[in-house]
Amino acid sequence: MTYSISEVASKLNLTVYTLRYYDKEGLMPFVERTAGGKRVFKETDVELLNVIECLKSSGMPIKDIRNFIEWLSEGDSTLQQRYDMFTERKAAVEKQMEELQKTMDLIEHKCxxxxxxxEAGTEDVHKNERMGKSVFS
Amino acid sequence: MTYSISEVASKLNLTVYTLRYYDKEGLMPFVERTAGGKRVFKETDVELLNVIECLKSSGMPIKDIRNFIEWLSEGDSTLQQRYDMFTERKAAVEKQMEELQKTMDLIEHKCxxxxxxxEAGTEDVHKNERMGKSVFS
DNA sequence: TTATATCCTATAGTTAACTCGAGGTCAAGT
DNA sequence: ACTTGACCTCGAGTTAACTATAGGATATAA
Incomplete structure (x- = not known):
């Protein structure tokens, strides 16, 4: 089973512009072309794009993702780099989760x-809080 | 207790450029000035900046944060808008947490x-997985 | 009082990640 | 053969959020 660029775009909730941009940035060296030059996406290409989206969500810039893609081309000799990279990403995401939890705590407090x-019709009900009881209003 | 712009910057891990940029964008209409024109941050200003950073972390663009700041100036008549806004932010952050968890799941799988x-010295150990057993390699 | 650190405004530049338009090619249907 | 929709490249434009520079004012310490 193969897919056209617009099929992949809707599958991954991206635009065709974005996919071509990724290609231009070197994230899709494995995608083949028809005789006429059209991109043909295999199942494994879609899976790799999934990983790319995952790395993006982890806060990794596209330039760094390209390094990972290059390591893929270099085979087993880059296994260590790739392992280290994912370990690093894991730590980064753990940190993001902590930050996001702090954000959530403040937002819930504000709610x-x-x-x-x-319910009181005025913010004045909170006027006598704020004497070191908590850090945020 | 009051603070200079650079004190606030290091307190919140921002640069003075960023703080002045926020001011220009209308996020700091409550910060007062000395006779000479220098910004003087009160404790409540720092607290509000904390809330601003929280809203930013929740994915809210600066233009939208400015609306919230304007609502603050308008007093009790905007309580409903502000409550709705934080409720909406809460939902947004919950969604981000889910997404981040999915990201984490894939990254852990990759680790x-x-x-x-x-350990095997080659990626070939995974060659006979990938028959519908799981979605990702 | 003079040096130096910190502040100010206004404006221009940067960066990342798209997003789009022009002009053209390709392939399926009529 | 011809139209139509999806595809292509190349290069320019956009957006958000800073980031920096120039030129100047202020304030504290020797």
Whole structure:
């Protein structure tokens, strides 16, 4: 089973522009072409794009993802680099999760704060908090 | 207790450029100035900047954060908008957490994959997986 | 009082990641 | 043969969020 660029685009929720941009940036050296020059995506190409999206979500810039793609071309000699890279990505995502949890804590606090204020009709209900009880209003 | 712009910058891990940029974008209408024109940050200003950073981490663009800041100036009449905004942010962050968990799942899978490959010295140990057993390599 | 560090504004430049337009090719249907 | 829709390349444009530079004011310390 193979796919056209627009099929892959809708499969991965990207635009064809984005896919061609990735290609230009060296993220898709394995995608083959028809005699007429059209891209033909194999199942493994789609899977690799999935990994690319995953690395992007982990906060990795496209330039760095290209290095990983190059390592793939170089075979077993780059196994260590690739392992190290994913280990590093894992740590990065763990950190993002912690940050996101802190963000969530403050937002939930604000939801409570505004819920109470709305019920009272005024923010003044919170006027006598804020004496070192908690860090945020 | 008040702070200079560079004190606030290091407190929040931002640059003074960024803070002035925020000011220009309308995120700091409450910060006062000395006779000579220098910004003087109060404790409440720093707290508000904390909230701003939180909204940024939740994926909110600066233009939208400015709306929130304007609502603050308008007092109790905007309590509902502010409550709705934080409720919406909460949903956005929950979604981000789910996405990040999916990212983590794939990355952990890749860590295992490369650990095994590294121990075997070749990626070929994984050659007979990939028959619908799991979605990703 | 003079040096130096920190501040100011205004404006221009940078970076990443797209996004689009022009002009042309290719392949399936009529 | 011809139209139509999807594809192609190349290069320019866009957007958000900074980041930096120039030129100048302010304030503290020797």
């Amino acid at each position: 409570d704060y505004y819920k109470t204020a709305l | 295992d994959y490369y650990k095994t490959a590294l």
